Amino acid sequence: MTGVDRELLAERAAAVGRHLDRVATHLPADVDGLSPLSSATDTVVLHLWQAVQVVIDLAVSTCVRLGLGSPPTYGDAFRSLAGAGVLDAELASRLARAAGFHKLIVHAYADLDLRRLHLIASDGPADLRAFLAALRDLA
Template identity: 25%
Template sequence: MEKLKRKLEPELKENVADFLKKEANVRLAYIFGSYGTKYQNTDSDLDLAVFFDDPPEILEQMELAARLELELGKYDIDLINLNNVKLDFKYEVVKGGELIYSRDEIETAEFKEEVLRLGPEAEEIKYKFQQEYITAIKEKTSGINHKRIAEKLRFIRANLKKLKELAELEQINFLSDYRNFDAAKYNLQAAVEAMLDIAAHIISREGYTSPNTSADSFRILADEGIITEDLLLKFVKMTKFRNRIVHLYDQIDEEYIYRIINNNLSDIESFVDLIANRYF
């Protein structure tokens, strides 16, 4: 989301912060939406996104918004509970909104760090599902595209072949050439991304619940009996590893990669076998 220039009345900011300060359950709050921007009009509500220690029931949430309206006197408050929204919405609020109240700077920094770190992943998931929807329309079918899954499986198998060749190297030889590390890292990342593409395709075409994160994709496949529960944790760890490569690439060391290609390739093979046996 583009960061909109937002000009808020100092009195409004002060009054909202003073009100929320008295609410022990409120951790932080953002003003977002059109209010205070060039898009504000006479129908614009004051959109307030609040993160709580203990998420309130909807009636409590409505009561809080009503009390704030009475306190401010001239605003229609639309209060959103940040605890109960999807990650992509949190990301939009943090990126595009203005922090108006923070109970604790460290708590707020940790919240923002997590949302900004994981938010792009949520955007990626949303994009994958949009692409699946568009492709389904073009193909005039909502069913599984077996050809596409077969292509992804072939791609994963090709990556596994390269990774196994690298795994055959003695550790000292693997570590002595940076190209081995780069090749292993790339092929691992590409294999996991292809697994996620397959998961997104299956979830979209079968009409399963949309995931919030990449790891959720594997949880949904497990819930639907497509992958086994004992492999679920391993695939979730793979997703976290893939995210580290993408976002924390400078924190991946060569020995860690070497251990993975020697100990964990069978997990990727298990995924390939499960998908192949189910759809072919």
């Protein structure tokens, strides 16, 4: 069984790229440029959430395709892929935290820490791209 379908991966990677481009375009240079429920903040959150969702979907489906089973949590999907040698353990740990952030957006959007959001939107895209590269190398 292969880990990922190349055509699907290319399409999903393009979607992640489009979402991350929108995050970069709307992310203010400084955290003070974000304010609760503003257009810039909403755009950053929405597109970051969507990019993370695509990566989570790919992680879960890759676990299943590799015969690792269906992970009980999104974070476990990344940890399982690290255990199988697909991902570096540190990257998997950061991606598991991204999955936690994803859940926070769904359940507590109004309570987001804007400093944390700015940090994640600034640094997190590199991890999402590293995940996609690892899957591309696996395909």
